[in-house]
Amino acid sequence: MRKGNVTGLVKGETDRNEVRPSAETMRQEMAAAFQPIVRGFALPVALFYLLVIPSNFYFSSLVPALELSVVSASAAIVIGLCRIYLSRNGVVRFEQLEMVNALILLLMYVNCVNVLMVDFQSLNLFYMLMMLLLSAAAAVSLRVFCVAAALTVSTVLACAALMGWPHFVYFCVASATVLAAAFGVAVLVRTAISGVVRERLIADELRARAEKLADYDALTGLPNRRHFFAHAENALETGSRDKVLHLALIDLDGFKPVNDLYGHMVGDELLVQVAERIRKACENTGLETLLARLGGDEFVLAIDQPLTDADLRVAGRAICEGLLEPFTIHNIGVSISASIGFSQYPRDGKTVRQLYERADHALYSAKENARGDVVVFSPEHEAQLGSHGRIEQVLRTADLHREIHLQYQPQHDLLTGRVTGFEALVRWESPVLGRVSPADFVGIAERTGYIQVISSIVVQKAMAAAREWPDAIGLSVNLSAVDIMSERSMAGIAHLVMEGDIEPGRLTFEITETAVMTDFGRARKSLEMLTALGCKIALDDFGSGYSSFAYIHRLPLHRIKTDRSFITRLHEDTEPTYKILRAVAELSVSLGFDCLAEGVETEQQMAIVRSAGIRFVQGFYFSRPIGSEAVEDYLERHGMPVGREIYAPAWAPALQQVP
CATH class of the missing domain: 3.30.70.270 (Reverse transcriptase/Diguanylate cyclase domain)
Known part of the structure; x- marks a missing residue:
């Protein structure tokens, strides 16, 4: 069942010139081409020898007629059997076809010689020379033709010599003329047929290679x-x-x-x-x-x-x-x-x-x-698949502008103790399905392309809500890999930013490592378009995927958000996780980025994050996500508005002041 590699690619005319059918393949294909010719030639020859029998008795006496008829009948029977053999055995080998062909021509020669022996006439020598033209057209190979020509010409000249010198000279000229014509016919016929056969073999080989390319991967050689x-x-x-x-x-x-x-x-x-x-x-x-x-x-x-x-x-x-x-x-x-x-x-x-x-x-x-x-x-996956299929069907017919709403999770600055902004979190209240978790519908929306519509709605609603906030409060919005890879989607988001009523500097678009690595070049181009408008970029879930110093500095980033798994693991392996958080904080400082830890839920986690040098945090420790109507009360409880220093990088001297 395992399949091997594929060698040889059809790339164009150069490869066509390199295709050379083997000699054995050519011989067999020539046999296939000549077999119907020999089979068709045998029928009229056999019929001729049968039909000539009555004429023998009409033009000759009994004894000569019997001699001629026996040879003619024998030739007709044998040639008929040769035709039956070629008809019932499919394509025979080239050597076998040559033997059958030579036998038919030999029987024709024997009949001519028999006529000369029974009733010698100089006119019959011309009939023998005419047989050369038949041999030229019907001979399978030049080898068979040359043998037939040698026998015929030598017989004609031997008979002519017995008739005297003038006849010998006359038939030498006639034989040379007919032989030249017959040889030309033999060469032209075989050249034409071999050319057609060769072109067909090359076409078949190129088609076979093309079919292999259609079925196999050119890089790995595996089936595609x-x-x-x-x-x-x-x-x-x-x-x-x-x-x-x-x-x-x-x-x-x-x-x-x-x-x-x-x-x-x-x-x-x-x-x-x-x-x-x-x-x-x-x-x-x-x-x-x-x-x-x-x-x-x-x-x-x-x-x-x-x-x-x-x-x-x-x-x-x-x-x-x-x-x-x-x-x-x-x-x-x-x-x-x-x-x-x-x-x-x-x-x-x-x-x-x-x-x-x-x-x-x-x-x-x-x-x-x-x-x-x-x-x-597993059966559990089957249940999920059924649920996802149902979600996808409802998603396709949903009034998303009406059904999508947002909640906001506050982000705090540990250095100043103030609120710096809110992250917009998408929620879907479906009249059919009820409340659908983002964990269930976001992935489905990404696979079906509906995430672009959802992202546009989220940006519009989030910016509309942020218009009511103090100018110092930032807004974070998540973008999916589908958004970043789509020029149309990014153009739409850029248009919303330019037409919005809030300063682009208040907007931070969060992207994940996985989204960036889907197509790094395309992602960087999309992010640079947003930063050119004045927006900021945050790398979300840092440390969960392909974290690499090799690409972080190549992206227009302003903030790194550590993956929440680091925070949840603090109670299991505090020391290693603390060192990782400290390293991420120091990396952010050296690159001029803010560093935010998400998922902070307890006082102990808060203390460790603070001691690791991370300045910005969000999580249930401060607040669960809240509706837009509750944002104003939340800000009032935390003494807002505040200054714009939240957008300044968290430099090392500032971090050292963290108690």
């Missing part, structure tokens, strides 16, 4: 999406009632940063080595698999052996562990990981599409909750 799904669908259609098929989607974690940091050449070579490691991991587990590349950094496996969920996890972890080993590409050390989602036929779906959707859901679950691990689709 088209090949894989066709193979999987065929396996399900032709399988028995107890057919089992496991489908695994493999997605690389950290590939995009490698591609952006080191270039596509390194990224391409990494994909080639990844494909080889996955193949070896499957071989080491003893599984017969079909491995394919779906595109980008996504691979797929089909396993047609009965396996339990535990077996699938073992096989998946073997692949993940194999990919964890560092890669060396052009003397560059590269490290990545992989997440895998499994589904099983017939338990999880009856069609390849259903299996793919469920494996994709399992993969999504792995990347969301256990990045770098293996997840097997």
Whole structure:
């Protein structure tokens, strides 16, 4: 079931010139081309020898007529049998066709010689020379033609010599003339037929290569999406009632940063080595698999052996562990990981599409909750999938402008003790579904493209609410990867900023590391467009994904927000987490960024964050998200408004004043 690499690519006319059919292939194809010619030639020749029998008795006496007729009848029967042989045996080998062809021409020669022996006339010598033209058209090869020509000409000249010198000279000239014409015909016919055969073989080879390219990935040599799904669908259609098929989607974690940091050449070579490691991991587990590349950094496996969920996890972890080993590409050390989602036929779906959707859901679950691990689709996932499908259907018909509303979570400055701004958090109250958690509908909105509509609504409503706040209070709004990668979406957001009634300097757009690394170049261009308007950019969930000093300084950032997981882990491993927070705070200071810790809920967490040197915080310790109507009361309780120093970088001297 495992497929090998594909060699040879059809790139254009240069490759066409390099295609050369082998001599054996040409011989066999020439046999296929000449076989119908020989078969068709045999029929009229056999009929001729049968029809000539009555004329023998009419023009000759009994004994000569019998001699002529026996030879003619024998030739007709043998030639007829040759035709039957060529008709019933498909395409015969070239050597076999040559033998049959030579036999037919030999029988024609024998009949001519027989006529000369029974009733010699000089006119019959011309009939023998005319046979050369028939041989030229019907001979399979020049070798057969040359033998036939040698026999015919030598016989004609021998007979002419017996007739005397004048006749010999006359027939020498006649033989030379007919021989030259026949040889020309033989060469032209075979050249034309061999040319057609060669062009057809080249066309077939190029078409075969094109079909391979249509079915295989040119970079890794693996089957591509088209090949894989066709193979999987065929396996399900032709399988028995107890057919089992496991489908695994493999997605690389950290590939995009490698591609952006080191270039596509390194990224391409990494994909080639990844494909080889996955193949070896499957071989080491003893599984017969079909491995394919779906595109980008996504691979797929089909396993047609009965396996339990535990077996699938073992096989998946073997692949993940194999990919964890560092890669060396052009003397560059590269490290990545992989997440895998499994589904099983017939338990999880009856069609390849259903299996793919469920494996994709399992993969999504792995990347969301256990990045770098293996997840097997389960009944719990089936319930989620049904719920997500329902959410998607309702989302498509929802009046989002009416149903979407916002809540705001305050952000505090530990140095001044004042509120610096609010983060806008999207909420969806559906008349059909009721209150839908952002954790449920945001991901679905991103996959379906509706997130762009939601983001536009959020920016509009958040800016409208911020108009009522003091000028010193900032507003943070989240943007998804879909927004950042869409020129249309970014143009719409930029238009809202320019047409809004608040200063762009009060706006901070929060983006995640994952969103940035989807396409670093496109993301940087989008963020630079926002900063050119005067807006600020915050890198959210820092430390949860692909945190790298190599790209942070290349982005127009103003703030780093630590991932809330650092705060929640403080009670488990306080010292290591504290050191990480301290390092992030110092990094922010050195780069001129603000640093904000989110998820602060307890007094102890607050104290550790403060001692780590982080100036800005948000979390339930201060307040849960509140509606726009409660923002004014919250600000009054905290002595607002305040000055604009909240937008100044948190420099090291200021941090040292934190008690």
